[in-house]
Amino acid sequence: MRRLLLKNGLVIDPFSGTETKNDLLIEGGRIARVGSALKAPAGCESFDAGGLWVFPGFVDAHVHAREPGSAAETLLTAARAAAAGGVTSLLLMPNTDPPMATAALLRKYSKRAALLPVNVYLSAAITAGRAGKKLAAFAALKKAGAKAFTDDGTCPEDPGLFAAAVRAAAAAGLPLLDHPEFFSITGAGVVNAGSPVSRRLPAIAPEAEYFAVLRDIAAAAASGPVHLQHLSLAASVDALRAAKACGLPVTGETCPHYFTLTDRDINPANADFKMKPPLRSPADREAVLAAVADGTIDIIATDHAPHERRLKEKGFLAAPFGITGLETLAPLCVTELALKRGLSKLLLARLLSANPARLLGLPRKGGLAPGFDADITVLDPRRSRRVPQKFFSLSDNSPFKGRSLKGWPVAVIARGLFVFRYGRPQFC
Ligand SMILES: [Zn+2]
Numbered sequence: 261m262r263r264l265l266l267k268n269g270l271v272i273d274p275f276s277g278t279e280t281k282n283d284l285l286i287e288g289g290r291i292a293r294v295g296s297a298l299k300a301p302a303g304c305e306s307f308d309a310g311g312l313w314v315f316p317g318f319v320d321a322h323v324h325a326r327e328p329g330s331a332a333e334t335l336l337t338a339a340r341a342a343a344a345g346g347v348t349s350l351l352l353m354p355n356t357d358p359p360m361a362t363a364a365l366l367r368k369y370s371k372r373a374a375l376l377p378v379n380v381y382l383s384a385a386i387t388a389g390r391a392g393k394k395l396a397a398f399a400a401l402k403k404a405g406a407k408a409f410t411d412d413g414t415c416p417e418d419p420g421l422f423a424a425a426v427r428a429a430a431a432a433g434l435p436l437l438d439h440p441e442f443f444s445i446t447g448a449g450v451v452n453a454g455s456p457v458s459r460r461l462p463a464i465a466p467e468a469e470y471f472a473v474l475r476d477i478a479a480a481a482a483s484g485p486v487h488l489q490h491l492s493l494a495a496s497v498d499a500l501r502a503a504k505a506c507g508l509p510v511t512g513e514t515c516p517h518y519f520t521l522t523d524r525d526i527n528p529a530n531a532d533f534k535m536k537p538p539l540r541s542p543a544d545r546e547a548v549l550a551a552v553a554d555g556t557i558d559i560i561a562t563d564h565a566p567h568e569r570r571l572k573e574k575g576f577l578a579a580p581f582g583i584t585g586l587e588t589l590a591p592l593c594v595t596e597l598a599l600k601r602g603l604s605k606l607l608l609a610r611l612l613s614a615n616p617a618r619l620l621g622l623p624r625k626g627g628l629a630p631g632f633d634a635d636i637t638v639l640d641p642r643r644s645r646r647v648p649q650k651f652f653s654l655s656d657n658s659p660f661k662g663r664s665l666k667g668w669p670v671a672v673i674a675r676g677l678f679v680f681r682y683g684r685p686q687f688c
Contacts, residue, residue, distance in 0.1 A: 261288045262676060265300045269309025269638060272605045274316065274614040275627030279605055284314065286634040289676035293630060309638050312670055315609050316628050317348025317635030318589065319616035321437070322412070322489060322513065322561035324582070325380075327369075329357025332566040332655045335369070338586070339376045340687070341564070341653035343679040345586040346637035346669040349379040349617070349625055354390060355413035361385035361396050363404035370405030377687050378674045379635070381407040381620065383437065386425045392416050398428045407620055410437035412489060415472055417442055422475070423483045430484030435619055437487045440472035440496070441537065450577060452538045455523030461576055469537050470495045477503045477510055485509040487619060490563050492518045492537040494547030501556040511558040511619060512551070516592035517583065519549045521659065531572045531579030532659045535565065552611065553603055559616040562589050566655030584658045587651050590639055592660070594667020599641070634676040639667050652685055 264286040271282040271294065283298040284291060300306045325338035333341075335352075342350050352373075354360030360369065366384055373380035384406035388396050392414060401409070409429050415438060416422045422438075429436035449464030451457045473488060473496045480486040480503065491497055491514050500512045517535065522542045526533040533539065540548075551557045565582025572579045593612060597603040617626030624633045645668055647660045672680035679686050 263287050263301055263304040264673070264676060265298060265304050265306040266314065266636065267306055267308050267310070269312050269314035271314045271628055272609045273628040274606055274609040275629045275632070277606065284628065284636070286673070286676045289634055291628060291630050291632045291634050294628065307671060311642070313605060313639045313641055314628070315346070315637045315639065316613035316626050316632070317637050317672065317674060318346050318612045319349040319620065319622065319625060320347045320562050320564070320586065320589065321351045321559060321616045321620060323350040323352055323564045323586065324355070324566065325352045326566060327356060332568045333653060335372055335376065335380065337652070337654045338564070339378050339380060340685040341584070341586040341651060342378050343672050343674070343685040344652045344669065345588070346590040346639065346672050347378070347586055348635035348637065348672065348674040348679070349381065349622060351381045351383055351407060351620060353410065353412040354383050354385045359385050359390035361388060361390050363397070363400045366401055366404035366406055377677065377679050383408040383410050385409070386411045386416055386436070387421070390414065392418070395421065395424055395428060398432045402432045402434055406434065408435045408437050410439065410489070412437065412439045414443065415439050415441045417444070419475060423479050426479045426483040426486055435487050436485065437489050438472070438476050439489050440476055441468050442472050445471065450534060450538065451526065452523040452540050454541065455526070457523065457526045457528050460528060464538055466493055466495065469493055473499050477508060480508045480510040488512045490515050490518070490537060490561070491557065492540050492544060492548065494544045497547055497551035497556055501551065504556065512556065513559045513561050514548050514552065514557050515561060515563045516585065516589060516596070517659070519545060519552060520592055520596050528576050530659070531574070531576050532583060532657045534576055534579055534581055535563070535583050536581040549601060552597065553601070557611070559619060560593060560611045561616065562586055566653050567657050568655065569657070572657045582657070584651060584653050584655055586653060588647055588658060588660050590637065590669050591665035591667040594639060594641060595665045599666060634673055636673040637669055638671040640670050641667055643668065
């Protein structure tokens with residue numbers, strides 16, 4: 261049996277609620293033992309994690325791998341970017357071309373995903389053809405491998421259709437993830453209303469997100485669990501907090517850019533600052549940070565949205581929405597949340613690993629106790645490095661290039677094997 265001993269790291273385990281300097285013995289792809297001064301069995305490889313933080317592998321519930329239909333990324337390059345970012349499990353969004361809306365396509369890509377050395381899961385569209393008109397065949401899509409339902413990229417706006425989707429997802433026993441945005445309000449907007457750049461570029465009224473969030477909370481109250489994707493507004497997180505206080509089955513997500521950047525940071529000459537929802541005001545960023553700190557936000561996901569350089573160079577108005585995120589997830593969370601704001605490492609482990617694993621129904625992921633899958637992310641909290649100009653992702657549309665950050669992955673293990681080490685993914 262393949263064995264690996266990870267020694268002397270600060271082991272952060274949300275399952276037991278502890279962070280302790282410990283050793284981890286991995287056997288056959290699972291965590292076999294946790295303890296101090298564990299002896300390496302004969303022939304066992306060992307890795308010294310002294311001075312490093314050892315997290316359960318990150319679970320990113322919001323990734324666009326762009327396959328099929330675009331040259332911006334592939335399943336393989338997304339998996340390499342994930343490994344480099346400390347993400348050992350990722351859920352792909354269905355807004356591909358054609359969309360992941362048929363059982364045949366789900367089966368084909370589930371088979372391909374299963375060959376990758378990190379855990380890649382597929383979501384399926386809520387509506388047939390992701391067209392927002394009628395429900396997809398939830399039971400057949402689940403049978404074909406779907407782990408969640410979402411129309412991400414768009415939002416099923418029809419309230420009757422959405423309520424039916426929430427009920428169908430609950431009946432299928434899978435999470436319903438919504439991109440909360442009413443496009444009738446967004447119109448041709450590209451930046452946050454009220455921001456300095458909105459004097460030069462068309463604005464998106466915050467109601468585009470907020471009204472959809474309120475609709476989704478109402479659907480959760482009436483019909484079943486709803487997960488709110490990429491929340492960016494103070495009003496949205498306030499509504500989520502109130503809904504949770506009422507005991508409603510609703511969970512929320514945000515992304516590193518919403519607690520790191522604001523609409524004041526936008527360079528209108530650089531469409532790498534263009535994403536959906538748009539960057540918001542400093543007050544919104546503070547509210548999102550507070551909601552992350554107090555547990556209102558359940559998970560941090562990247563919304564990794566690679567785009568070809570030639571498309572991003574079309575200018576702020578014409579370029580597509582979205583930024584890459586997998587490779588900057590860990591250092592942004594460590595630098596912005598743990599080091600600058602003093603959030604605990606255990607909270608980070610819940611936001612990045614345990615909570616998304618629970619949302620997606622992955623029972624042996626998100627913890628570091630014996631019996632859990634040996635998916636492990638080892639970070640260096642001290643060494644500062646600039647975000648590079650080039651990425652392992654096929655695309656490089658990141659607004660964070662050149663930014664000095666700490667908390668970069670040093671070693672990443674999935675199913676007991678190194679998938680990232682010596683500064684590069686260990687597969688090609
Ligand atoms: Zn979205």
